[in-house]
Amino acid sequence: MIPLIHDLSGKSVTIFGGGRVAFRKASFFHPEAAVTVIGRSIDEEIIKLGVTCITKEVCAGRESIADFIKGSALVVAATSDKKLNNVIGEVCRERGIPFNNADGDPGDIMIPSVVRGKNYMIAISTEGKSPAIPRYIRHLLEKECRGIDDMIELQSEFRETLKNEIPDQDERNRILREILEDETVWGHLETDKRAAVEYITRKYLR
Numbered sequence: 733m734i735p736l737i738h739d740l741s742g743k744s745v746t747i748f749g750g751g752r753v754a755f756r757k758a759s760f761f762h763p764e765a766a767v768t769v770i771g772r773s774i775d776e777e778i779i780k781l782g783v784t785c786i787t788k789e790v791c792a793g794r795e796s797i798a799d800f801i802k803g804s805a806l807v808v809a810a811t812s813d814k815k816l817n818n819v820i821g822e823v824c825r826e827r828g829i830p831f832n833n834a835d836g837d838p839g840d841i842m843i844p845s846v847v848r849g850k851n852y853m854i855a856i857s858t859e860g861k862s863p864a865i866p867r868y869i870r871h872l873l874e875k876e877c878r879g880i881d882d883m884i885e886l887q888s889e890f891r892e893t894l895k896n897e898i899p900d901q902d903e904r905n906r907i908l909r910e911i912l913e914d915e916t917v918w919g920h921l922e923t924d925k926r927a928a929v930e931y932i933t934r935k936y937l938r
């Protein structure tokens with residue numbers, strides 16, 4: 733499998749099932765995508781998310797499933813009925829719609845665990861071998877990634893400054909990497925971004 737970063741803004745994501753797993757999947761796609769959840773019963777926490785909810789029994793007939801998924805950019809089956817989930821998958825495959833199966837035959841999409849900052853995201857997956865591990869790694873990274881957002885902004889701004897000051901690209905890259913390894917910069921970023929900018933300007937430009 734190959735990880736991709738996909739823009740789903742405004743696109744339709746249809747999720748079958750209305751339990752805990754459907755809630756997790758709906759939270760993953762909402763609010764970037766327009767999420768519709770279809771289930772025989774739908775948990776209160778899904779309704780509270782503000783996604784479109786359709787309370788309905790879904791039968792394994794292809795026609796009715798095809799009606800539900802019309803116009804979907806992506807479909808998730810998260811009902812407790814494996815057979816139904818698998819039929820939903822078949823209908824998606826016939827129509828070329830990317831499909832994630834929470835229970836049953838694997839779909840062609842897997843949902844990763846995501847560490848998200850303002851300026852970056854990291855997706856983690858074991859390709860289903862051990863679903864607890866991505867969550868574990870996410871917690872480790874969340875502790876390690878403090879300050880990363882500020883460093884990205886610092887690097888992005890300083891990169892522009894360097895372009896005007898230092899013509900040689902290799903030299904610019906060397907400086908940007910050195911800044912990343914500079915503990916004093918990380919120390920400043922914890923308290924005062926301006927002090928970090930002053931420090932790197934003094935140290936790396938004069």
Ligand SMILES: C[C@@]1(CC(=O)O)C2=NC(=C\c3[nH]c(c(CCC(=O)O)c3CC(=O)O)Cc3[nH]c(c(CC(=O)O)c3CCC(=O)O)/C=C3\N/C(=C\2)[C@@H](CCC(=O)O)[C@]3(C)CC(=O)O)/[C@H]1CCC(=O)O
Nearest residue numbers: 756842843844845846857858859860861862863866867870
């Ligand atoms: C990343 C995340 C995204 C999401 O789904 O939201 C995710 N699972 C998450 C949480 C979670 N999963 C499970 C629990 C225990 C409580 C519970 O039962 O709910 C919890 C809750 C928790 O841990 O807090 C158990 C579990 N998971 C799967 C099965 C079925 C099976 O293995 O057959 C079972 C039941 C069998 C078992 O008990 O072992 C299967 C899958 N889970 C995946 C993703 C995919 C592959 C991930 C990979 O390895 O790359 C895959 C294949 C489905 C898919 O493609 O989506 C999200 C972490 C978000 C985060 O916190 O960061």
Ligand SMILES: NC(=O)c1ccc[n+]([C@@H]2O[C@H](COP(=O)([O-])OP(=O)(O)OC[C@H]3O[C@@H](n4cnc5c(N)ncnc54)[C@H](O)[C@@H]3O)[C@@H](O)[C@H]2O)c1
Nearest residue numbers: 749750751752753754771772773789790810811812834835
């Ligand atoms: N992929 C994962 O991350 C993961 C994790 C844990 C469990 N699971 C599996 O995923 C499935 C869902 O788990 P859950 O905890 O949300 O279960 P749940 O029992 O809380 O929810 C199942 C939902 O499916 C709906 N449903 C069942 N048959 C239906 C039908 N014919 N039409 C419409 N709706 C129907 C029910 O109304 C309910 O809302 C289970 O089979 C579970 O073993 C997957």
